[in-house]
Amino acid sequence: MPLSCSQLSVFYGRRKALNSFNLDLKPGEIRALIGPNGSGKSTALQAIAGLITSHEGQVEINGKPAREMSRRTLAKQLAFLPQQPSAPDEMTVEQLVRQGRYPHVGLFRSYSSHDERAIEWALESTGLANLADRSLHELSGGERQRAWISAALAQEAQILLLDEPTSFLDIGFQVEVLNLVHRLSRERGVTIIIAIHDINQAISISDRISLLEKGHLLFDGEPDELAGSGLIEKVFRVRGNFVRIAPGSRPHFDIEFIRSQITVSPAGK
Amino acid sequence: MTVSAPVHRPSLFGPLLALLAMMVLVLVAAVFLGVADIPPGDVAAVLTGHGSDEARSIILDIRLPRIVTGILAGIHFAVAGLLLQTITRNPLADPSIMGISQGATLAVTVFLVFTVYISEPGSNTLAALPLAWLPAIGTLGGMAAGGLIYVLAFRLDLGPLRITLCGIAIGAVLHAAAIGLIAGWGSARIEILLEWLSGSLYARSWTHALFLVPFTIAGLAALPALRRSIDLLRFDPTVARSFGLSYRKQFSIVLLLSCALAASAVGAVGPIIFVGLVVPHLARFLVGRHFALVLPLTIALGAFIVTLGDLLGRLLGQAEEIPIGVITALFGVPVLIALLRKIP
Numbered sequence: 001m002p003l004s005c006s007q008l009s010v011f012y013g014r015r016k017a018l019n020s021f022n023l024d025l026k027p028g029e030i031r032a033l034i035g036p037n038g039s040g041k042s043t044a045l046q047a048i049a050g051l052i053t054s055h056e057g058q059v060e061i062n063g064k065p066a067r068e069m070s071r072r073t074l075a076k077q078l079a080f081l082p083q084q085p086s087a088p089d090e091m092t093v094e095q096l097v098r099q100g101r102y103p104h105v106g107l108f109r110s111y112s113s114h115d116e117r118a119i120e121w122a123l124e125s126t127g128l129a130n131l132a133d134r135s136l137h138e139l140s141g142g143e144r145q146r147a148w149i150s151a152a153l154a155q156e157a158q159i160l161l162l163d164e165p166t167s168f169l170d171i172g173f174q175v176e177v178l179n180l181v182h183r184l185s186r187e188r189g190v191t192i193i194i195a196i197h198d199i200n201q202a203i204s205i206s207d208r209i210s211l212l213e214k215g216h217l218l219f220d221g222e223p224d225e226l227a228g229s230g231l232i233e234k235v236f237r238v239r240g241n242f243v244r245i246a247p248g249s250r251p252h253f254d255i256e257f258i259r260s261q262i263t264v265s266p267a268g269k
Numbered sequence: 270m271t272v273s274a275p276v277h278r279p280s281l282f283g284p285l286l287a288l289l290a291m292m293v294l295v296l297v298a299a300v301f302l303g304v305a306d307i308p309p310g311d312v313a314a315v316l317t318g319h320g321s322d323e324a325r326s327i328i329l330d331i332r333l334p335r336i337v338t339g340i341l342a343g344i345h346f347a348v349a350g351l352l353l354q355t356i357t358r359n360p361l362a363d364p365s366i367m368g369i370s371q372g373a374t375l376a377v378t379v380f381l382v383f384t385v386y387i388s389e390p391g392s393n394t395l396a397a398l399p400l401a402w403l404p405a406i407g408t409l410g411g412m413a414a415g416g417l418i419y420v421l422a423f424r425l426d427l428g429p430l431r432i433t434l435c436g437i438a439i440g441a442v443l444h445a446a447a448i449g450l451i452a453g454w455g456s457a458r459i460e461i462l463l464e465w466l467s468g469s470l471y472a473r474s475w476t477h478a479l480f481l482v483p484f485t486i487a488g489l490a491a492l493p494a495l496r497r498s499i500d501l502l503r504f505d506p507t508v509a510r511s512f513g514l515s516y517r518k519q520f521s522i523v524l525l526l527s528c529a530l531a532a533s534a535v536g537a538v539g540p541i542i543f544v545g546l547v548v549p550h551l552a553r554f555l556v557g558r559h560f561a562l563v564l565p566l567t568i569a570l571g572a573f574i575v576t577l578g579d580l581l582g583r584l585l586g587q588a589e590e591i592p593i594g595v596i597t598a599l600f601g602v603p604v605l606i607a608l609l610r611k612i613p
Contacts (some may be wrong), residue, residue: 029296050510086502087504091560095500107498
């Protein structure tokens with residue numbers, strides 16, 4: 001099992017931001033992590049990546065406790081992309097992606113041809129080969145987000161944690177990121193956890209879904225089960241129905257909007 | 270697929286060569302020009318191992334050690350500034366803003382007050398001042414201030430902006446304490462401290478240069494081993510750590526190195542302000558995105574600017590020379606303002 005965590009708890013002061021979180025991933029699995037704002041998605045990802053201290057429970061990577069690994073050893077096996085990361089202004093795309101090789105080269109070893117190929121591959125996979133020499137601040141939001149994903153890819157880790165990688169992207173780039181995630185999982189066997197807000201994207205891309213609310217794991221199962229559970233409407237305080245657009249397709253959550261019947265006459269009459 | 274237009278990137282070779290030529294020129298001028306008028310022929314004679322005793326003494330015992338001390342101190346301030354700006358991710362960080370210079374100042378002041386005033390009350394002779402100890406004492410004081418910043422940064426888990434603000438606050442307190450001590454001190458000996466406080470290369474001897482050399486060598490030797498962590502420390506800790514950096518360890522090493530460089534330089538020549546702040550910006554501005562060149566250029570420019578500043582101070586002031594710290598402040602401000610307009 002590439003990644004498993006058991007009874008993981010994180011406190012922020014006295015508030016329990018994550019409460020006995022359990023997770024077991026199969027190799028190459030895509031796991032969507034969903035939940036309202038402040039439900040503990042980012043906390044869970046950061047605790048798994050060892051970036052914040054978990055006060056209870058433990059994370060195991062390929063059967064070994066992550067707590068005992070050095071940052072470099074961990075980074076070879078697990079890449080984490082935080083929400084809205086920031087980079088030094090004048091850094092170029094290629095320079096950012098190159099940082100992803102740090103766990104492999106360390107402080108002293110020079111870049112081998114394998115390292116250079118990994119950087120090239122990471123740039124090409126995200127469609128950035130042409131923009132490699134651009135400064136990050138010259139890029140659009142979507143391009144910058146892809147540059148960060150590219151840096152995480154350059155780590156060549158078998159586990160990839162993505163914290164809302166599609167936020168702030170237009171729908172075209174969102175789909176591009178999700179396609180890339182799917183390709184990595186199926187073609188390279190990368191195990192992926194993706195925190196994501198869009199329920200339908202979560203359902204259509206993932207093998208399994210974990211649903212968090214106020215730090216508690218409410219649901220852990222396949223997308224079809226989630227559709228039948230009625231939890232989405234309850235947790236997100238919305239009304240809607242799961243529908244199947246085509247036979248055999250995954251369920252699609254159709255939200256009901258409340259449309260006001262009152263219309264105001266235009267200002268100034 | 271997005272196709273990017275090829276961006277025109279001017280070659281750096283020409284400007285860098287011109288810079289190198291300028292550096293050599295200033296270095297030569299610094300050796301040949303000075304308050305004492307020595308004909309160029311005599312200077313050349315001294316440099317080749319001949320010349321009169323008087324000329325030899327002026328060139329070999331006064332000008333050369335002064336230039337070498339200045340070069341070393343310039344390198345120290347510039348590299349320390351670059352490192353501090355990197356690890357605090359704050360473009361304003363520099364030894365005198367982060368409290369390191371003030372720590373050194375306070376230590377030197379306290380030391381002078383105790384050794385001179387306490388042991389020989391009433392003595393007003395400058396000769397009694399234990400000047401030889403000043404570099405070491407200043408270094409210790411600067412390192413102590415750096416240690417304080419380190420403790421605050423990690424104990425209170427401060428972000429980059431708050432580390433800088435903390436450094437400013439610590440610096441202000443230490444500075445006030447030093448000024449308070451000076452104010453309550455005998456007037457005759459204030460001069461030596463005032464001269465030191467303004468950052469001066471006056472009467473710096475080979476002893477000062479030799480004091481700095483071990484720090485310079487250790488510092489420059491450590492830099493290649495730290496180049497990758499320096500790149501990664503420019504990111505916020507979450508990102509740097511997920512790229513595999515042992516953030517705290519590397520942060521500590523780089524902070525220790527910058528404190529040692531800055532504190533030893535302050536100890537030897539006093540706080541030469543603005544060099545640590547301006548030089549890294551100037552280097553980044555000149556080489557832009559060629560990351561690998563920023564560090565070597567910072568080193569070169571640090572040496573160059575202090576040599577140039579000291580030469581100007583010696584020539585403009587004539588017998589009453591202007592301390593290098595005053596020159597760097599006067600010229601540093603307009604340069605900084607000009608750079609701020611260009612920096613994205």
